[in-house]
Amino acid sequence: MLLQQLINGLTVGCVYAVIALGYTMVYGILEFINFAHGEIYMLGAYFGIIFLALFTSSGLAASNFPLAFALTVLLTILFCSAYGFTIEKIAYRPLRKAPRLSPLISAIGISIFLQNYVMITQGATDKVFPQKFGDASFNFLGASATSLQLIIIFASGLMMLGLHLFIRKTRTGKAMRATAQDMTMASLVGINVDRIISVTFIIGAGLAAAAGVMVAAYYGLVNYSIGYVAGIKAFTAAVLGGIGNIPGAMLGGVVLGLIESLGSAYVSAEYKDVYAFIILLIILLIKPSGLLGTSVEEKV
Amino acid sequence: MHLLDVKGVTKHFGGIKAIEDVSFKIQQESIVSIIGPNGAGKTTLFNCLTGLASVTKGSITFMDAAISGLPAHKILEAGIARTFQNIRLFSDMSAIENVMVAQHSKIKYGFASAALRTAGFRKSELETRQKAFEYLELSGIDSFADLPANSLSYGNQRRLEIARALAAEPKLILLDEPTAGMNPSETSEVMTLIKRIRELGKTVILIEHDMKLVMGISDRIVVLDHGVKISEGTPDEVRTDPMVIEAYLGKEAAH
Amino acid sequence: MKRFLHSPVASALCAALLFLPLKDLKSAVILFVFVLAGISAAPYIRKLKIPQIPFKASGLSGFLPVLTITIFALLPFALKDYYLDVLIMFGIYALLALGLNVIVGFTGQLNLGFAAFYAIGAYTYALLNTRLGLGFWPSLPIAACFASLSGLVLGVPALRLKGDYLAIVTLGFGEIVRIVLNNWDTFTKGPNGIAGIEPPYIAGFSLGKLQYYYYLVFMVVIAAVFVIRRIEFSKTGRAWLAIKENEIAASTMGIDTTAYKLYAFAFGTFWAGIAGTLFAAKMQFVSPESFTFMESVLILSMVILGGIGNVYGSILGAFILVIMPELLRDAQLYRMLILGLCLVVLMIFRPQGLIGAKDASAGR
Ligand SMILES: Nc1ncnc2c1ncn2[C@@H]1O[C@H](COP(=O)(O)OP(=O)(O)OP(=O)(O)O)[C@@H](O)[C@H]1O
Numbered sequence: 001m002l003l004q005q006l007i008n009g010l011t012v013g014c015v016y017a018v019i020a021l022g023y024t025m026v027y028g029i030l031e032f033i034n035f036a037h038g039e040i041y042m043l044g045a046y047f048g049i050i051f052l053a054l055f056t057s058s059g060l061a062a063s064n065f066p067l068a069f070a071l072t073v074l075l076t077i078l079f080c081s082a083y084g085f086t087i088e089k090i091a092y093r094p095l096r097k098a099p100r101l102s103p104l105i106s107a108i109g110i111s112i113f114l115q116n117y118v119m120i121t122q123g124a125t126d127k128v129f130p131q132k133f134g135d136a137s138f139n140f141l142g143a144s145a146t147s148l149q150l151i152i153i154f155a156s157g158l159m160m161l162g163l164h165l166f167i168r169k170t171r172t173g174k175a176m177r178a179t180a181q182d183m184t185m186a187s188l189v190g191i192n193v194d195r196i197i198s199v200t201f202i203i204g205a206g207l208a209a210a211a212g213v214m215v216a217a218y219y220g221l222v223n224y225s226i227g228y229v230a231g232i233k234a235f236t237a238a239v240l241g242g243i244g245n246i247p248g249a250m251l252g253g254v255v256l257g258l259i260e261s262l263g264s265a266y267v268s269a270e271y272k273d274v275y276a277f278i279i280l281l282i283i284l285l286i287k288p289s290g291l292l293g294t295s296v297e298e299k300v
Numbered sequence: 301m302h303l304l305d306v307k308g309v310t311k312h313f314g315g316i317k318a319i320e321d322v323s324f325k326i327q328q329e330s331i332v333s334i335i336g337p338n339g340a341g342k343t344t345l346f347n348c349l350t351g352l353a354s355v356t357k358g359s360i361t362f363m364d365a366a367i368s369g370l371p372a373h374k375i376l377e378a379g380i381a382r383t384f385q386n387i388r389l390f391s392d393m394s395a396i397e398n399v400m401v402a403q404h405s406k407i408k409y410g411f412a413s414a415a416l417r418t419a420g421f422r423k424s425e426l427e428t429r430q431k432a433f434e435y436l437e438l439s440g441i442d443s444f445a446d447l448p449a450n451s452l453s454y455g456n457q458r459r460l461e462i463a464r465a466l467a468a469e470p471k472l473i474l475l476d477e478p479t480a481g482m483n484p485s486e487t488s489e490v491m492t493l494i495k496r497i498r499e500l501g502k503t504v505i506l507i508e509h510d511m512k513l514v515m516g517i518s519d520r521i522v523v524l525d526h527g528v529k530i531s532e533g534t535p536d537e538v539r540t541d542p543m544v545i546e547a548y549l550g551k552e553a554a555h
Numbered sequence: 556m557k558r559f560l561h562s563p564v565a566s567a568l569c570a571a572l573l574f575l576p577l578k579d580l581k582s583a584v585i586l587f588v589f590v591l592a593g594i595s596a597a598p599y600i601r602k603l604k605i606p607q608i609p610f611k612a613s614g615l616s617g618f619l620p621v622l623t624i625t626i627f628a629l630l631p632f633a634l635k636d637y638y639l640d641v642l643i644m645f646g647i648y649a650l651l652a653l654g655l656n657v658i659v660g661f662t663g664q665l666n667l668g669f670a671a672f673y674a675i676g677a678y679t680y681a682l683l684n685t686r687l688g689l690g691f692w693p694s695l696p697i698a699a700c701f702a703s704l705s706g707l708v709l710g711v712p713a714l715r716l717k718g719d720y721l722a723i724v725t726l727g728f729g730e731i732v733r734i735v736l737n738n739w740d741t742f743t744k745g746p747n748g749i750a751g752i753e754p755p756y757i758a759g760f761s762l763g764k765l766q767y768y769y770y771l772v773f774m775v776v777i778a779a780v781f782v783i784r785r786i787e788f789s790k791t792g793r794a795w796l797a798i799k800e801n802e803i804a805a806s807t808m809g810i811d812t813t814a815y816k817l818y819a820f821a822f823g824t825f826w827a828g829i830a831g832t833l834f835a836a837k838m839q840f841v842s843p844e845s846f847t848f849m850e851s852v853l854i855l856s857m858v859i860l861g862g863i864g865n866v867y868g869s870i871l872g873a874f875i876l877v878i879m880p881e882l883l884r885d886a887q888l889y890r891m892l893i894l895g896l897c898l899v900v901l902m903i904f905r906p907q908g909l910i911g912a913k914d915a916s917a918g919r
């Protein structure tokens with residue numbers, strides 16, 4: 001029972017972690033909460049369903065499901081990254097020098113817009129994931145993990161590792177870190193800050209998109225409103241780990257997933273969605289810098 | 301008796317030692333200048349004195365009461381007001397409203413009398429406004445009273461900061477580079493204003509880069525360098541202090 | 556090639572392409588045309604100077620407010636019940652926007668969970684009335700004070716946080732309140748809501764009839780405007796504004812910034828409590844559905860649309876966002892879509908809102 005809850009928690013936690021990366025990367029550079037980030041994840045879930053349905057009707061899914069699924073994920077990431085890029089360019093970039101409330105409100109506007117954009121085009125009712133993943137499950141110690149759960153955990157781990165390597169090893173990754181540390185300085189040494197910010201949004205959106213497809217497959221149902229709750233939870237994960245801190249986001253996501261899973265199993269399932277908020281409140285009030293963050297004194 | 305007694309004040313930001321064991325005393329109704337090269341810790345010292353930065357070590361005594369650790373608004377109530385090197389006006393409020401804000405802690409009416417617009421409330425508001433206007437006059441910017449603060453010229457914004465600090469009716473006023481970016485005639489007007497402020501019975505601590513000005517106006521000078529006090533004394537003493545010449549005036553003398 | 560990529564056609568093509576999987580080709584083509592037209596027209600629109608609505612010249616004693624009040628006082632004689640109903644909702648939202656404006660507009664503290672205080676007001680009256688049989692009039696101050704107290708309870712810890720964090724904490728609080736209302740079946744009857752709430756009575760005479768209720772709400776809104784305007788132009792209002800403009804300078808000018816932010820929270824949520832009570836008594840029914848995050852966003856949009864920090868702006872914002880969707884019934888589906896878009900466009904092109912924040916000459 002406990003082990004089972006841990007597996008379930010880890011699966012969900014990995015998804016939160018992957019979404020949380022987008023929040024944390026953007027916050028690290030712009031000190032701005034990209035409120036619309038959760039909607040990208042929602043879009044990812046929808047695109048996943050749409051593309052897979054396309055492959056199903058064209059027969060590809062029947063003949064070669066892994067290929068069809070991989071293509072679906074790829075296309076979804078492509079589309080969502082384009083959305084992320086566009087949103088930053090249209091709604092956030094003009095506000096970079098505006099008072100701090102302005103980009104946040106703009107992001108809220110985008111979030112509402114995207115929710116309703118999907119609701120109007122795709123309908124308000126739940127969408128069903130076209131393909132059921134094999135129920136093959138692996139049993140150990142009395143608990144079972146489905147193949148999909150293992151895929152999610154594995155794929156999330158891979159994405160996090162990939163991001164980590166990207167940021168540590170590549171030129172662009174190093175430029176991202178420099179920009180996060182000091183934007184003015186970075187632009188003085190010749191880094192194209194606008195480009196770096198675009199890249200950040202593209203990567204964040206791509207990750208959220210992947211998370212969206214995985215969740216759509218995992219739960220089998222999606223709705224235009226899932227982005228809001230998932231967004232808040234991923235944000236909580238980011239804050240929990242220490243916002244702006246990439247390993248922190250991963251840790252925060254997993255911890256939150258576990259807490260939720262254990263909480264619903266042993267405390268109350270009805271209040272499942274409240275745990276994230278309560279953790280968020282406690283963290284912000286007690287240690288706003290999060291588990292892995294360091295605090296800085298404000299400049300006067 | 302000294303008005304202000306700074307003892308062994310130290311301020312670190314993580315690894316940066318912004319101020320290291322600085323002590324000095326300030327006599328009532330004097331003008332004291334704090335000088336030192338960029339990054340010497342002058343502004344940080346002001347921040348410590350006004351409760352915007354916590355001191356890492358040391359004590360600050362003002363009129364025989366310990367004020368280190370008090371929140372900023374309590375320090376104003378104790379009688380210290382300041383201006384900012386990087387202007388911090390309430391930019392969308394009018395000039396006179398900026399000055400009225402500074403009288404906040406002097407205004408006694410409560411929430412209810414404001415909601416009911418009692419006679420006491422109206423009288424108090426009128427007085428606040430009149431007083432604010434007087435301070436604008438004193439600073440020579442009364443003609444801009446109803447303009448938004450951010451529409452004033454740079455020099456006038458600095459003067460508005462001084463008017464605002466004065467309106468809090470402090471015993472000690474801290475001016476952080478009040479003439480930065482001003483032309484010579486504006487600068488000399490501000491210097492006259494500072495002398496006027498002292499005549500009103502107030503004590504002034506001044507951060508200033510212009511050596512001539514500092515020498516002319518100050519009763520005493522404290523010299524900081526890399527967070528450490530390297531010299532203190534009358535202008536003549538400081539001028540001839542080899543430490544100062546090396547650290548600061550040496551560079552000045554070169555051109 | 557590079558030229559093409561930066562042309563409006565390319566942008567519109569991208570938009571259509573990104574949209575295509577979600578709907579069909581026909582819609583994508585329509586979108587293409589719209590985006591193309593929009594982008595091509597943008598430079599000209601940007602050149603248009605939208606005039607500031609000249610509210611400046613008129614204080615509360617001025618001509619415009621008197622005219623507005625007169626018109627609104629006469630409306631029940633001219634309007635059908637349906638429209639009165641809408642106007643009552645306008646009044647309730649105006650109260651909410653006025654309250655939120657104190658927090659967001661005057662003091663600059665973003666609050667994304669304002670519907671929670673609206674809910675607390677509504678449920679306080681609903682419970683007092685259905686469980687203890689307490690009437691509207693004694694409940695009104697209790698509900699308002701209770702909402703205000705909740706504002707303090709949230710504010711004491713939350714106001715240490717800056718900007719975005721505060722926004723998220725208030726959002727979290729709003730969600731917690733809603734989820735608790737939804738799940739605490741024994742106390743709140745959960746998602747089924749509480750029915751059978753009484754309308755107000757005066758000397759045994761029910762104000763439940765729309766015309767009477769309209770006047771009740773109308774009076775409360777006017778009272779709110781009066782009180783809020785007076786506080787705005789007192790030392791408290793100045794302190795709030797100073798905090799919004801520059802918190803550090805405000806604190807060195809003797810303002811206890813934490814305390815004044817708390818006052819703003821308590822004062823703003825007080826009006827949410829009043830609005831909640833009025834809402835519960837009007838509907839005679841409350842359920843958690845009415846107090847979602849979208850509700851908080853709607854109220855915030857009213858404040859921003861009219862002009863952050865401007866009392867009349869909040870009312871105008873409430874008017875537009877309550878009345879417009881009623882007038883454009885067919886556009887109901889697009890209401891939130893357009894609202895979201897409006898927020899973005901406003902932030903970019905007109906962050907001061909329709910009326911604008913400053914109303915310098917009034918109130919003196
Ligand atoms: N909030 C802060 N966090 C970290 N370091 C700080 C902070 N405030 C000041 N410092 C550092 O403390 C040192 C002293 O700075 P301060 O602003 O006090 O110098 P200053 O003498 O006022 O210089 P200037 O003449 O340029 O105004 C500098 O090295 C500065 O970078």
Ligand SMILES: [Mg+2]
Pocket residue numbers: 342343344385
């Ligand atoms: Mg300085």
